[in-house]
Amino acid sequence: MTSLVISKxxxxxxxxxxxxxxxxxxxxxxxxxxxxxKIKNALIEVNDADFDKLYKQTGETSLISLEFGDEKRVVLxxxxxxxxxxxxxxxxxxxQVKMSEKIKVEVALNFIGQAPxxxxxxxxxxxxxxxxxxxxxxxxxxxxxxIDVSQxxxxxxxxxxxxxxxxxxxxxxxxxxxxxxxxTSPKVxxxxxxxxxxEATAGETEEVKNEDEQTEKNL
Numbered sequence: 001m002t003s004l005v006i007s008k009x010x011x012x013x014x015x016x017x018x019x020x021x022x023x024x025x026x027x028x029x030x031x032x033x034x035x036x037x038k039i040k041n042a043l044i045e046v047n048d049a050d051f052d053k054l055y056k057q058t059g060e061t062s063l064i065s066l067e068f069g070d071e072k073r074v075v076l077x078x079x080x081x082x083x084x085x086x087x088x089x090x091x092x093x094x095x096q097v098k099m100s101e102k103i104k105v106e107v108a109l110n111f112i113g114q115a116p117x118x119x120x121x122x123x124x125x126x127x128x129x130x131x132x133x134x135x136x137x138x139x140x141x142x143x144x145x146x147i148d149v150s151q152x153x154x155x156x157x158x159x160x161x162x163x164x165x166x167x168x169x170x171x172x173x174x175x176x177x178x179x180x181x182x183x184t185s186p187k188v189x190x191x192x193x194x195x196x197x198x199e200a201t202a203g204e205t206e207e208v209k210n211e212d213e214q215t216e217k218n219l
């Protein structure tokens with residue numbers, strides 16, 4: 001039986017209790033699996049209400065102390081499957097981490113504040129990405145990365161990956177020149193219409209043409 005000692009860095013981790021899966025009756029529980037590098041998979045089930053509450057707080061980049069039987073494992077939520085109609089949980093994957101090994105994850109980007117260029121000049125804020133691929137030790141994983149858009153003051157101002165406030169110990173795995181957010185000019189949606197005088201002239205010309213054609217037929 002594999003167990004994991006919770007290190008001093010993880011004393012404040014949120015905890016989730018589970019049961020070893022036997023015969024799942026779907027009485028408010030969802031089947032799940034715990035897997036990781038060189039560990040034996042564990043088939044478990046978690047209470048839907050408990051997991052839902054925790055998932056809303058942690059997302060997929062916060063460490064969790066998962067307890068089942070007489071074991072405690074430090075895990076990340078790696079994949080959550082839901083029913084497309086009812087939105088109920090179908091299956092959950094937990095990835096057991098090793099505190100001494102770096103892992104790659106996608107962390108959510110949280111856009112905060114208001115862009116002066118939008119308020120003052122009617123610019124449009126374009127968000128080119130909502131997640132950022134990073135690598136870090138489990139203890140250094142951020143829950144999210146905040147992006148203050150109040151620095152976007154003029155049309156065409158932009159924020160690149162290199163401008164982000166990346167926590168110490170975290171390595172970004174994409175091109176740092178990539179644009180995360182930018183301000184573009186407002187686009188004119190309506191097509192230009194011909195002047196009213198031109199429309200009237202065209203109508204009069206067509207009317208005269210029709211009269212001439214009718215006169216020729218009568219002759």
